[in-house]
Amino acid sequence: MDVYIAFAKQHWVLSLLFLGVLLALALNELFIKMRGLTKINPQFLINLVNKEQALVLDLRSVEEFKAGHIAGAKHVDVPQLATKIDILLKDKSHPVVLICAAGHKSLGHAQVVRKLGYQRVYYLAQGMTAWRQDNLPVVK
Helix, strand or coil: CHHHHHHHHHCHHHHHHHHHHHHHHHHHHHHHHHCCEEEECHHHHHHHHHHHCCEEEECCCHHHHHHCECCCCEECCHHHHHHHHHHHCCCCCCCEEEECCCCHHHHHHHHHHHHCCCCCEEEECCHHHHHHHCCCCCEC
16 A cells, blocks of 8 residues: 555656546546436346347447347437437337447437436447447347
């Protein structure tokens, strides 16, 4: 422990930067939770689909979707998200999972879906990148 304290004293700028980044990450996670959104991993997505028939919405471009997507996922153009989700899912307590290429776009649009009144809104952390890294199947 003394080594860490000595390092922090000698490199106080680095230590403050590290604490700042750590605080920013913690606040980001807190804000996501406060908005009623849940970040999930591919295994949790598989469980949601298998056990509760979650609606999976792919927000990537048509070309990316056609190149390979999760089985059962529905492609949705982002500008039509609000209209399309109301057509695809009437039960607002049913789980909805949003997917994009890396997880950033789906987080922002998960907030939109939550504001539409859907109660169980999830987004795939790291998007299709995480799905492919886990060597999970895609369909074309």
